[in-house]
Amino acid sequence: MHASAVSSALAGHLAATGYAVRPALYTEAELAALLACIESAPAASPNFRRSQDVFAIRNLLGELPALWPLLDTPALRGLLAELFPAGCHLTKAIYFDKPAGSNWLVAWHQDLMINVASRAEVPGYGPWTTKAGWVAVQPPAAVLENTVTVRLHLDDCDATNGALKVVPGSHRYGVVPAEDIAAQTATAVGCPVPAGGAMLMKPLLLHASHRSTSARPRRVIHLEFSAEELPAWLAWRERRAVASQ
Numbered sequence: 001m002h003a004s005a006v007s008s009a010l011a012g013h014l015a016a017t018g019y020a021v022r023p024a025l026y027t028e029a030e031l032a033a034l035l036a037c038i039e040s041a042p043a044a045s046p047n048f049r050r051s052q053d054v055f056a057i058r059n060l061l062g063e064l065p066a067l068w069p070l071l072d073t074p075a076l077r078g079l080l081a082e083l084f085p086a087g088c089h090l091t092k093a094i095y096f097d098k099p100a101g102s103n104w105l106v107a108w109h110q111d112l113m114i115n116v117a118s119r120a121e122v123p124g125y126g127p128w129t130t131k132a133g134w135v136a137v138q139p140p141a142a143v144l145e146n147t148v149t150v151r152l153h154l155d156d157c158d159a160t161n162g163a164l165k166v167v168p169g170s171h172r173y174g175v176v177p178a179e180d181i182a183a184q185t186a187t188a189v190g191c192p193v194p195a196g197g198a199m200l201m202k203p204l205l206l207h208a209s210h211r212s213t214s215a216r217p218r219r220v221i222h223l224e225f226s227a228e229e230l231p232a233w234l235a236w237r238e239r240r241a242v243a244s245q
């Protein structure tokens with residue numbers, strides 16, 4: 001099939017349903033190198049959060065700069081070129097482990113906030129939150145609509161170890177008031193992803209995950225990419241240029 005046909009198929013599927021699974025984005029050897037890099041992290045900064053139920057590293061590429069050259073493969077570049085033919089940048093990177101038997105469950109929600117360098121009053125931006133020095137704001141829907149989350153799975157993931165559940169098409173509902181979310185979840189589906197594969201997701205897609213009943217971990221590198229530039233006075237907290245193919 002011609003590359004542009006593949007491109008429009010993936011972008012079209014994502015536009016229609018709000019999510020997609022791309023298996024085998026990284027090879028076993030690439031996964032091993034990513035895991036070795038993460039495991040070598042000194043874990044000394046407040047951006048590391050470790051408990052019995054979750055291990056998370058936020059500002060992942062700031063904490064572990066050696067990870068980006070391992071992530072920035074021709075396969076990732078090809079995927080991003082399909083999703084953003086005119087180019088994009090990375091806006092956020094987090095690592096999450098939902099360890100074996102974890103009780104961490106995530107309630108239904110949309111990803112409404114972006115991290116910015118500092119607060120500035122700009123029409124259309126708000127509400128704001130500040131937590132442990134991190135400033136986040138809800139941008140206009142256009143910013144969220146032009147963002148794709150790539151969740152790279154480092155382990156086989158199914159319903160027993162916390163695969164995301166999503167409501168197909170719900171990214172087209174706009175911002176759903178918290179009290180209306182439960183009524184929208186009857187058509188939810190699970191999203192199993194094999195190790196080395198990625199789940200792609202629009203931030204406005206309703207999603208949730210169960211606690212783990214498995215003996216397997218569920219390690220994920222969560223990367224957000226956007227084609228949107230923020231208005232003057234605002235800057236993405238973790239912005240990183242992404243080379244085109």
Ligand SMILES: O=C(O)CCC(=O)C(=O)O
Binds near residue numbers: 106162207208209220
């Ligand atoms: O990884 C999960 O189980 C949930 C993560 C999530 O909901 C999010 O990143 O918004």
